[in-house]
Amino acid sequence: MNQPILRLLATTNYKNLYLGPEAYLNQLNILIGSNGSGKSNFISCLKFLKDCLIATPDENRGVSSFEDAISKLGHDRVLDVNIESPAKVSLSYCFSHFSQTNNPRSVILDFKLYADKQKARVSISEEYLYSGENLRLASLWEPFYYYKLHETELGKGVLSVYDTPSQDTTHFEPLDKISTNSLGLLMIPQLLEDSQFPPENTPVYKIRRELIEFISKWQFYNANNMNLNLIRTVEPKIGGSDIYLSASGDNLPLVLENLSQNIDFEDSLNEAMKSILPKTRRIRPVRSGRLSLTVEWYFEDIKEAFYLNEMSDGTVRMLCWATILHSPLLPSLIVIDEPELGLHVSWMPILAEWIKKAATRTQIIITTHSPDLLDHFTDRLENVLCFYSENKTHFSVKSLSKEMLEPKLEEGWQLGDLYRVGDPSIGGWPW
Structure with a gap:
């Protein structure tokens, strides 16, 4: 399958979720962990990005998509309660297999939110779109930047522009009048209208369109809703x-x-x-x-x-x-919270097979508290992400593996069995 997927998510100072190092995602992703361990916050990060890029009726009343999205996310409560306000909240998303000309590459959207609880204000303080496989490698050498916004001064930034019609090399050109209440990825066409550069002369032109089209097709479901x-x-x-x-x-x-x-x-x-x-x-x-x-x-x-x-x-x-x-x-991504709710236990293997089959055609994220459903993902341990805490305050994510659980698997344990008894290897219990 060679179509775009969300490859990783990283966060800093975001609620109770600490994703540094970043959480890597597969085609199929099963999220497990106790209540309050950050699974919903993880999914909210994805919803937030989509909401930032989708027009809302409130825009006619002067409320941007970003302002609407940040309100849904919790406004200034996006900031970790243990961090003194004001402070910055970082969110980073890596997307694999996006094409730029004929050369598939990964693209990272990285932005920081400035959260001030005293003034009840949240705005965008930095935003970058660049190519790279992961965030740590980006610090080792200079990646290719499509744009940098608000980096040195709020409201200003730079955009990569092709040097020649052959589109072999690029240079940075300045941008100004950049709003801190809208995501730059959404505003690029408007910013280019006020510049001397035709959109097709910028590397971001094609990749931006593909990226927004991909994210806009994400679909979120919660069995409770x-x-x-x-x-x-x-x-x-x-x-x-x-x-x-x-x-x-x-x-x-x-x-x-x-x-x-x-x-x-x-x-x-x-x-x-x-x-x-x-x-x-x-x-x-x-x-x-x-x-x-x-x-x-x-x-x-x-x-x-x-x-x-x-x-x-x-x-x-x-x-x-x-x-x-x-x-x-x-859809380009399907997220389902607790699909097992209200279902007979005998239907769990059927539901698991539907999920596995769909994941061969698109990316899927499932959260579950059902040991009966988890039993049927014992053969997909590498697709299971466990939310765990070192200090009972902040939660991180680790991937399971066959090697990690091999002694118990050899004894005949299934993944759901380990979840039922609160095995510390996989979490699931709040203590």
């Missing part, structure tokens, strides 16, 4: 272009309608649901009235269709996960 009542009762209007399930799941019939144009998806979905309810014959979106959609569920030996309001909570949840994970049009 799936609104089963809405999923069962809301009948969305025909004609919408939705291909991704919403966070609440309320557009399920519309997503099924749009994805069912792909015959393979319909077959795949029906087979998936047969694995949990063997007598399933067909699931299909149908018109309800003239302009709305609902979902019919047919079973063998029963002529009449069933509707979602007649199905169990767990069954509806599994239909949502199947729709997300079997889609022919997967």
Whole structure:
């Protein structure tokens, strides 16, 4: 698979999460750890970046995407409570396999937030976009910088510009009037409008477009936020272009309608649901009235269709996960918090296989507290990230490995067994 992925995340002074050294991510990532160990804060870092790059209705009232995103993140409470305010919070994201001309490379977006609790203010104090494989190597030699913003003076920066039409070499040109209330990655086109440099004469032009397109397709789900009542009762209007399930799941019939144009998806979905309810014959979106959609569920030996309001909570949840994970049009990143909620234990191996299969086509991050689900990732220990604490105040991340757990695996332990008993190798217990 040679498509972009989020390769690492690093943080400093961010809430209770200390990712220095950085946390490396794979195609498939299973996050485990006790409640309060930083898993939600980790995911919030990813949501924050997407929110910074997505236009919001409040922009018409003078509220930028960044200001909206920082409000959702906790505003000045993003700063570690143990750090005296004001101080800087660092967030760094590395993306692999982005193309610049014909040369795939990794790109790092690195920025610092200035958090002042006394003034209830958070702004961007530094921002860099550069090529490199990881953050530590960047300190050993000078990487290629697409831009540096606010480095020496707030509101000012430099941008790489090609020297010649052949685009072999570059030099820095100054930028000014750079807002500290918007992410520079989003503002580049506006900044170039006020400069003498055509966008195509800058290396950032193409990579920026690819990066924003990639991040804007990230999708986040939390089983606690799936609104089963809405999923069962809301009948969305025909004609919408939705291909991704919403966070609440309320557009399920519309997503099924749009994805069912792909015959393979319909077959795949029906087979998936047969694995949990063997007598399933067909699931299909149908018109309800003239302009709305609902979902019919047919079973063998029963002529009449069933509707979602007649199905169990767990069954509806599994239909949502199947729709997300079997889609022919997967998001560039799927994040699911605790997908096991409300599901029968016998469905855990099925859910695990859906997750593993989808991870061969896109990047996936799952958080879980379910030993029963973890049992089925014993064969993927290198994909498990454990959140742990050295001092009970700050949490870091470590990757598991077969070598780390080999003695217990040889005794017949599964990953979920170790989680159940609070084995210190993998954490999971708050003491």
